[in-house]
Amino acid sequence: MKKIILCWLVIFAGIINSIQAQYVYDYKHTADIYYNARDYYSAAQYYNKALGSFKIKPEQVLPYTIAGVVPPKGKLKDYQQVVARLAESHRLYNDFGNAEKWYAQLVGFNNPQYPQATYWYGICLRANGKYELALEEFNKFKKSYTAADELSARVPLEIACCEFAIAEAGRQPRFTIAKTSGNVNEGGANYAPVVIDQGTIMFTSSRADNPPLPNGTKTSTKQKAKDKKGTPYVNDLYTAIGGNNNFEHSRREKIPATKGYDQGAAALSPDGYSLYVTRWTVKNGVKQSAIYLSTKHGDSWQEPKILGSNINVEGYNSMQPFITADGKYLLFASNRPGGMGKNDLWYCIMNGTVPGGARNMGTAINTKDEEQAPFYDAEKNVLVFSTDGRVGLGGMDFFQSEGDFGTWSAPVNMGKPLNSPKDDIYYTALNSKHPFAAGFISSDRESICCLEVFGISRIRKVASGLILDCDTHQPLEGATVTLLDTIRRKTIQTITLDETGRYSFEVDVQRYYKVVAEKENYFTKAIYFNSESLTSVDSMDNPTLCLKHYEVEKPIVLDNIYYDFGKATLRPESQMVLDTVVDMLNDNPKITIEMSAHTDSVGSVKFNDQLSQERAQSCVDYLISKGISSERLIAKGYGKSHPIAPNSLPNHKDNPEGRQMNRRTEFKVLSKQVSVSTDNSSQ
Template sequence: MKRLLITYLLLMVLGQMTGAQEQLTQAQRADKLYERFEYAKALELYLPIADNRTSGLHVTERIADCYRNITRYQEAEAWYARLTAERRASAISHYYYAEMLLRNQKFEQAKAAYKVYFGKVKDPQRLKLKLGSCDSAALWITKKPGYEVKNERNLNTAYSEYGAAFFYKEQLIFASDRDVTTQIDNRTGNGWFNLYFTDGEGSKPIALNKVPAWNSLGNEYHTGPIAFYKDTAYVTITTDAAAADIKTDKHTKQRLYSRRLQLLVMVKKGDKWLLSSDFNYNDLNKYSTANAALSADGKILYFTSDRPGGYGKTDLWYCGKQADGSWGPPVNCGPLINTADEESFPQIGDDGLLYYASKGLPGMGGYDIYKVKGAQNVWAKPENSKYPINSTSDDFALLTHDGKTGYLSSNRQGGQGSDDIYNFKTVEPAVAKPLFGVADKPIKTGQTFVLRNIYYDLDKYNIRQDAAAELDRVAEVLKEHPNVLIELSSHTDSRADDAYNLRLSQRRADAAVTYLISKGIAANRLIAKGYGETQLIIQCANGVACTEAQHQINRRTEIKVLSE
């Protein structure tokens, strides 16, 4: 019996060792995918082993990084929260945690996390910039907006759409990775980017490389965005490059590939658009060149590049048209435009302003859109476009004729996919509208309104479809009254335990607020409060016999105006 017991224990130990080896092998496989930037595939291997004791902080950090890199910021925040709770968490994880909190509009928590990071990595100027972004975002989203921004639902999908360009009158061409039937990008799990065409009148977008006039584009690489000047187009394509400055895989000794961008030139010949040449100043093995924009007279070409001689990670550059029609050498747009971080997506409006995206200027977080007067390397001070053109996420690729209407790209909350295309227009001075259906009454701090159609299943707090419709109406009203802050409270009837009712009502209020945030309402405009059975309208307290109709009156969701 003793020998059998020893044999059994040995088998258990061997089984545990084998399991540990299998887990280690899975982690190594995931690491290889991660090092090749194949974040979507790496996640599939990391997640099943995340809770094993053998996985450690390394797997937790990699999961958080993967979610961040595929722009799933709420999941990334949750994993960075788990990671930074550990004493041995890396300093950079605190920075990324702060970034995710800012993107998810948790401004005070973001400021605290930034302070933790910059307490470890001394950079007072950058800390000041980040804290300023939190304060600016919290302030701007409560101000009366000068623009109305709407999702282009006819263009967008559950995938990514960005970089709209005008093509003859109001027709649009944009980039999307919606096609998952051919190539798959292992970084995101979506398809490769291709250009799509729409007539701007609600028709279904068509892949441009399937249109006979554009079939020279092919689909051998990521394509987009595109910029036009008369019968010439400048297309950004993304390819993998193996260059001398790119590290090798430490396991396989094979050279890793980096994504590099370059510009291709297309010209119109008859009724067809043909690939003509590479842009003269591409150098795929050394740096990227992308995202072209042309001045109104076609004499200046602006673009994005990480070539040597810049001020930061990516800068805006320009080339001037020479007498022989060629482009002169690239010149940096200078320190008023460029920062130590990233600048990209230039666009020249018909109003003559340069619109571009920056991560290095004071803003709301992520890429913010700026506008500035000037040309080449002589500029005024850039002006932040503020909310709602900007958000706490990435906002970029603004396209406009007159500065009053146009399109932008963003991965802000409430979108259909990763990046979405939005239209915008200036708004006229607001005329007072009734709040929450109460006509002819001024909005007053302290007013309370009962939402009659918010119902929950028994003992549940998920938002039902009928409740969602009512909350959608609330979201629209809040967008029409951007300065209003509210408390959304949930009340139960007196049945069930008092403490249980209090917890349930808080969860219901939290769920309603989370839903409103998903519809684009700033988190700092909403307070969730569960009162349980402490504020009964009909005094059906414990032990008092009441009808179901009386209990229903007590079960309610209310909105209280906290400030106007």
């Protein structure tokens, strides 16, 4: 009986193993089908089930690569294949948290059949904000990987991104950011917000929802069943109302849709009557998109019409339109011929609602990788866009560049918190008059799969000061004060002072600024400051400046200018006074002065004329040595011909005090200065 029972147990165990093997095959086979169809979410679920059916001992999944040892076969080989596919499925679905876990195991196999695993493990670590660990993996990959392909070409950029992110960790953020509350981020992906007015936004969403029906029409049971046959997650345009980063009552915008197409990522013309919208389909994982135009008649949007070949080139993608606030330019992203690589940024000059021929924004903006979602402030000439082709925090990062569609400055990463280790895209301003004060972005930083809408607000930092009249010590009403960025060589703002004489500018942290104060018939003055001191405070008060009044051709005495007795040699204490003249001339680069010297009445006319000329020349030579152009300086010795006090008393006795006053050095303005409020000189 014992033998019979044992025999049945052996047979039963064999059946169980056979069924279990069949389940493993079925799970993996199903997962492979989803994977090949690019449904990576479903693939991950089935690869995970297949993985749970293996009976693998812990020591079997430890690193095995030893000299002379061949790769595993059988169950262990299948197990590693499923781990590899599971890691890739999570990554391709942007679930970097789970992908990191499985890539860590895959890298631990040290299996030469998976030479790219280290790179993708680094990508997942970087996407999860673990920059130091990611940097280690990228450096390992760079040393060990021998193939010449896209990954080997990309890894230096990934290394640079990790190094940049580590360096950026201690920098003061320029913005605050918070996920938009209400029901904007409710279900599916929510992104590409467009501000219609201060209380209304339009955005793209893939939430499961039925399209709007005519007023009074109810959705039938048959219609509901029909809708459930296809995917309920179709992208369309929605609006929501609210304020203070809280928007409720999201509703689908009544824009005619075409079956089988998603639509969204739109731009609204300045007058609110033209809507440029992206429409796309996805077949076999390949996206095909184009830009359409819908016009508003009354309260209704008309059927969107596809734009012509100057925007949409057959067989290529065009998407993410943006209209400038002045209506002069249409910007968009496209992989059309003539670009640098993947999607580039392009622009058209608008003729009403009709765009002209598309022009590539050039290598100053575009790279061989992705450039998407342009935003342009026409008043300040600043372009904001997202790219993964430049050194940043990882994924798509926001960059800004200054230009006028003719030339562009080198794009600058906009830093944290606008950028994150994941994708950050679709910048839009809350107020077009102050485009970088507040607005919205889209990011998947808090989501496994999808973009969400975030509200942003620039951190307000203030630099202020007081301008006085040097003679009266009263506030200098009517003076103008200009703030300049000395690194970007750009005028930021100019204000005219009121009766208080105080100025106040909103500034960014960690920037170098120049403040220029000026008024008609006053010497201009400038101060420089670094706003880095604002990292822990909200405001700073610059030193009080006083402006000195002058009249053309009217001499101004320089006190405490001394020379060696009977000579033209300047004493050291005199140089300190002349340094103030150097500062004045640097702050007033358009004026020319005469530097003059005078003597008392002791000595002959010839001697005093020669001595005073030499002393005036000594002053001029010193100014030249400090970098002042000789073309702005004239040396003139007047000897004893222009006394300002009696050299002798009425009783003909010597007047030491008078002679002391006559032994003087002066300067006078020979030509009137030109306003320097647009002066771009750097610090």
